[in-house]
Amino acid sequence: MAAAAFGSMEELSSVRAITSSASASALMLSLPTWRLLFFHKCDRIRLTETILAGLVKPGASFLDIACGSGYAAGLAAELGANPSVAMDIAVGYLARHARRTAEIMGAHVLHVAADAHRLPFDPGSFDRVWSANVLYQCRMPTVVVAEIRRVLKPGGRWLGLERTVPAWMRQREQERMDMLNRENGTVERPWTLRDWRTLA
Secondary structure, three states: OOEEEEHHHHHHHOOOOOOOOOOHHHHHHHOOOOHHHHHHHHHHHHHHHHHHHHHHOOOOOOOEEEOOOOHHHHHHOOOOOOEEEEEEEHHHHHHHHHHHHHHHHHOEOOOEEOOOOOOOOOOOOOEEEEEEEOHHHOOOOHHHHHHHHHEEEEEEEEEEOOOOOOHHHHHHHHHHHHHHOOOOOOOOOOHHHHHHHHOO
């Protein structure tokens, strides 16, 4: 794999994010890591544990895209993934939370700051790719999907969990997200099940 990896907090903190899409995470960034994991991610943690237990095999290479707290990458490392890579565009999240999560778990995780639209890995680098609530926040989700396919090994598997809204709620959700996007500089959009099927 060819990637920008960080061995120290100083190296990680010195890297600039490629875009400003993480501006909405200021509040979560200010929380202690244990509180982020326990309160904000409690339901997702249980789901992640259940799914990854069947997805990750010892020795498999694992990539967690837009890792946030980094729990999935830490869990994959515990399950024997090698390497287990936690990647996020938000350098602050990597420095404050993802690295601390790995320390709490005692897991060996490689942390990479990068944009999901331009994954800094060679083709066929990973046996498993994981993403949770990522594509609906991306400017060009089709590009991200193409990048995921590029970095997967032949026979590799990608599991993506995404937000889905019923078609009848789409307009109301679009209005809500438009307001948040204006405030936070983000590009979130509501996706229906039909939207995801056409993307796949």
